[in-house]
Amino acid sequence: xxxxxxxxxxEVHPAADASLLAVLRxxxxxxxxxxGCDRGECGACTVLVDGRPVYACITLAAAVDDAAIVTVExxxxxxxxxxxxxxxxxxxxxxxxxxxxxxxxxxCALLAERPSPSDAxxxxxxxxxxxxxxxxxxxxxxxQAVARGDFGALPASGSAR
Amino acid sequence: xxxxxxxxxFITTTVEVExxxxxxxxxxxxxxxxxxxxxxxxxxxxxxxxxxxxxEKATGRARYTSDIKRPGMxxxxxxxxxxxxxLATVDASAARAxxxxxxxxxxxxxxxxLSSAASKLFDRSVxxxxxxxxxxxxxxxxxxxxxxxxVRVTIAPAPFVVTYDAxxxxxxxxVRGSGTNFALNSPLVESRGDIEAGLxxxxxxxxxxxxxxxxxxxxxxPHGAVAEWEGDRLVVWESTQGIFRVRANLAAAFKLPHTHxxxxxxxxxxxxxxxxxxxxxxxxxxxxxxxxxxPVRCIVDREGEQLDTGxxxxxxxxxxxxxxxxGRLTAIRCEARVPLGIMGWEGGPAKIYHELxxxxxxxxxxxxxxxxxxxxxxxxxxxxxxGAFGLERAMDVLARKLGMDPVxxxxxxxxxxxxxxxxxxxxxxxxxxxxxxxxxxxxxSGGEKQVLRSAQDDRSAGDRIRRGIGMAAQVxxxxxxxxAYAIVRINADGTAxxxxxxxxxxxxxxxxxxxxxxxxxxxxxxxxxxxVGDTERLPYTGNSWxxxxxxxxxxxxxxxxxxxxxxxxxxxSEMMNVDAGTLTAAGGVIRSSATDRTMTFSDVSRKLxxxxxxxxxxxxxxxxxxxxxxxxxxxxEVEVDMDTGVVRxxxxxxxxxxxxxxxxxxxxxxxxxxxxxxxxxxxxxERAMDVRLGMPMNPxxxxxxxxxxxxxxxxxxxxxxxxxxxxxxxxARGLAEPPIIPTxxxxxxxxxxALGVEPMQLPLTPWRxxxx
Numbered sequence: 044x045x046x047x048x049x050x051x052x053x054e055v056h057p058a059a060d061a062s063l064l065a066v067l068r069x070x071x072x073x074x075x076x077x078x079g080c081d082r083g084e085c086g087a088c089t090v091l092v093d094g095r096p097v098y099a100c101i102t103l104a105a106a107v108d109d110a111a112i113v114t115v116e117x118x119x120x121x122x123x124x125x126x127x128x129x130x131x132x133x134x135x136x137x138x139x140x141x142x143x144x145x146x147x148x149x150x151c152a153l154l155a156e157r158p159s160p161s162d163a164x165x166x167x168x169x170x171x172x173x174x175x176x177x178x179x180x181x182x183x184x185x186x187q188a189v190a191r192g193d194f195g196a197l198p199a200s201g202s203a204r
Numbered sequence: 205x206x207x208x209x210x211x212x213x214f215i216t217t218t219v220e221v222e223x224x225x226x227x228x229x230x231x232x233x234x235x236x237x238x239x240x241x242x243x244x245x246x247x248x249x250x251x252x253x254x255x256x257x258x259x260e261k262a263t264g265r266a267r268y269t270s271d272i273k274r275p276g277m278x279x280x281x282x283x284x285x286x287x288x289x290x291l292a293t294v295d296a297s298a299a300r301a302x303x304x305x306x307x308x309x310x311x312x313x314x315x316x317x318l319s320s321a322a323s324k325l326f327d328r329s330v331x332x333x334x335x336x337x338x339x340x341x342x343x344x345x346x347x348x349x350x351x352x353x354x355v356r357v358t359i360a361p362a363p364f365v366v367t368y369d370a371x372x373x374x375x376x377x378x379v380r381g382s383g384t385n386f387a388l389n390s391p392l393v394e395s396r397g398d399i400e401a402g403l404x405x406x407x408x409x410x411x412x413x414x415x416x417x418x419x420x421x422x423x424x425x426p427h428g429a430v431a432e433w434e435g436d437r438l439v440v441w442e443s444t445q446g447i448f449r450v451r452a453n454l455a456a457a458f459k460l461p462h463t464h465x466x467x468x469x470x471x472x473x474x475x476x477x478x479x480x481x482x483x484x485x486x487x488x489x490x491x492x493x494x495x496x497x498x499p500v501r502c503i504v505d506r507e508g509e510q511l512d513t514g515x516x517x518x519x520x521x522x523x524x525x526x527x528x529x530x531g532r533l534t535a536i537r538c539e540a541r542v543p544l545g546i547m548g549w550e551g552g553p554a555k556i557y558h559e560l561x562x563x564x565x566x567x568x569x570x571x572x573x574x575x576x577x578x579x580x581x582x583x584x585x586x587x588x589x590x591g592a593f594g595l596e597r598a599m600d601v602l603a604r605k606l607g608m609d610p611v612x613x614x615x616x617x618x619x620x621x622x623x624x625x626x627x628x629x630x631x632x633x634x635x636x637x638x639x640x641x642x643x644x645x646x647x648x649s650g651g652e653k654q655v656l657r658s659a660q661d662d663r664s665a666g667d668r669i670r671r672g673i674g675m676a677a678q679v680x681x682x683x684x685x686x687x688a689y690a691i692v693r694i695n696a697d698g699t700a701x702x703x704x705x706x707x708x709x710x711x712x713x714x715x716x717x718x719x720x721x722x723x724x725x726x727x728x729x730x731x732x733x734x735x736v737g738d739t740e741r742l743p744y745t746g747n748s749w750x751x752x753x754x755x756x757x758x759x760x761x762x763x764x765x766x767x768x769x770x771x772x773x774x775x776x777s778e779m780m781n782v783d784a785g786t787l788t789a790a791g792g793v794i795r796s797s798a799t800d801r802t803m804t805f806s807d808v809s810r811k812l813x814x815x816x817x818x819x820x821x822x823x824x825x826x827x828x829x830x831x832x833x834x835x836x837x838x839x840x841e842v843e844v845d846m847d848t849g850v851v852r853x854x855x856x857x858x859x860x861x862x863x864x865x866x867x868x869x870x871x872x873x874x875x876x877x878x879x880x881x882x883x884x885x886x887x888x889x890e891r892a893m894d895v896r897l898g899m900p901m902n903p904x905x906x907x908x909x910x911x912x913x914x915x916x917x918x919x920x921x922x923x924x925x926x927x928x929x930x931x932x933x934x935x936a937r938g939l940a941e942p943p944i945i946p947t948x949x950x951x952x953x954x955x956x957x958a959l960g961v962e963p964m965q966l967p968l969t970p971w972r973x974x975x976x
Binding site: 058060061065068069072073074075076077078079080081082084085087114115116118119120121124127128129131132133135136137138139140141142143144147165166167169170171172173174175176177178179180181182183 | 254255257258259260261262263264265266267268270271273344345346421422423424425426471472473474476503505506709710711712869870872873876877878879880881904905906910911912913914916918919
């Protein structure tokens, strides 16, 4: 089947029951997307499918044939980070960092939909991404800083660099 | 800096880890750097430098154990018991025949150390629900998971106990099959003064009974290992808080010399106390890898993580406080009961009762009962988080009974020294924590009475939402200690590497040690890179537990950097034709007071060519007869919905004293993290055990409720105090565990203020609130 992954067309051969997460991590070696629970509870595996945030662990790969997938790697790199990634780094919104890729992707999805989210909108939109180190206050600050434009203009919705 | 010392090189010292005191023979460092006291002028240490690996993490480039993929790698999955007690029969014939399955391990395959240890790997004698009984290895993760489900386990059931009362009842089934259900030489009694005399002297007494839940660490990265044999050498990537301990475990299990075991941990997805040793997953990966001669990854699944990788055991505490009418404590008594699991250690609730307040008469009894439930593991401030709930709730009740402000009551009973051990504190800014915290929180002067009045106003107004405020204090041993070593290597281009065998759990260890080295070298932070997490190529440091990494390792890193700088200065003095004693360095530039000429580190290094400058540092012993602790006070405001019973924490102000803060941003993150875990402990988190089946009912992140972003209050967290050079020459004490300790009691005290009833059981679920 075909996928457009981080802007590049990819041909993948998943088993019929393989999850999108397994395809990304095990077949395409995109290990930025994390497996924290494998049952749609923690949000560490959040990726964008045609611009919408989904839990890759409970998304059947076969169900997203031909879709455009954006992972945390596709949003930016250490040399050219996405504004959300730059804000997370500058404002210490990652401790152990294991949930961070999912948090970053969810934050991008939120900002694409609502460029100036209220505090309540941030908390609601992000509450499907668990963090055990307790970075929530810093993530809220990072999202607000991006919304203010402190880290530059956001690229077009759902696009990969 | 001080000259190299003469005299004894090895001396005996004591170190304190999570309340346990150990005696060790340690190396006396070759020299002691001049302490960075309060007046030290530091350019990099104390700055809000961003985490050095922050962009790696934010862009998904940071590699964790579960991201390691080796050529030909296979996947392993564990099979667990579905009953709490009995004898298991394991039939793996169907699993062996499944596609992709290459190997199965059961008790029959386990020999040597792993079959004789206290916790035998895949032991057929089942003692708790979720105990590993077998493992399968397959070509893909999904095949392994499926095959694990196809292993047929039949358990001939035996009577079991999962509660304290059942375990301690006459004729109770024995958890270990023999002996007694008393664990750890229970009951453990600790006493100072004369408790009966203290109670007799009291003009006011309060007695309460509190209950705390069994809480699960729930790190986002589950336990996991990838193992690979290179001939007769074993390489293991492990998500761990202690690479050297895992090496020792593996070396013992496989009878290998330390030269033949390499343990690696680059990025690590959270520990909180549960990842301090090799586990069944580690041995499974290493055994399969040996049998199949291919690399094997074994990651614990989420259900296994919640069932069987550690917990903070529940407790019941019967607390009595006696005080004079002016608030001065005359007696503190606690009787604690802890259902420990099948094993554990004595990180019990009692210790904080001896440490936090000045009181001549303190008496505690702890009884640890074995139960048919998975073993406890240290969980962020083990014992103190539980004990603080009992002690600080009792102090709140006492304040109300005395008509005294809760802060004033605590100030009145401030301990000027460590009364348990009769020794001075190395430093203690708890009074400043009370003062600054109260001020920034807006704690009303006159406090409790006024607050109670406002709460009563709410009640008379018949408001559905009631607000309340509360506070609590904290103490925790954070001295760290030897042994810990570091090497600083100056490269030919004038950059430097810090090599130290610690691990960064997300605490920011890499960042602060790079800051310490850059400061001591006189370089910029960008010129220094800190490398951690490799037992083969880095010098020893201990586990990252007991809030010890910073106070243990930072002095070693600083000493190594000073050593390297002195050597570089000797080279520079030759090149600049000046005395080395005239040289200073800052920002990578070396200056001499004897000449206008300057040289950069890279000038000197380049001139030296490939001459390698290597500085060596070690952690010196702690001062004798000195209590090294961190302190703090937290203030909470809550609102309670009287119709639904839902408690919302609106804001927390946290003032903590941990000596010198190496990086205020990272310190705040640590504080916020502890507070949020404490909030979960206060409001949501509880392993729900079906006592009839002996089965945990909520081993998922859906049913075991950790806080979400929607639950996060406004947090104002900061550090007071300053450099503690009695503790060590860097002046820093630990900060990782302290912030979880006072959060739950502060929240419960605020709920008491809001409702006018005394919540005595955590978590404060809506049901418990409504029924109070």
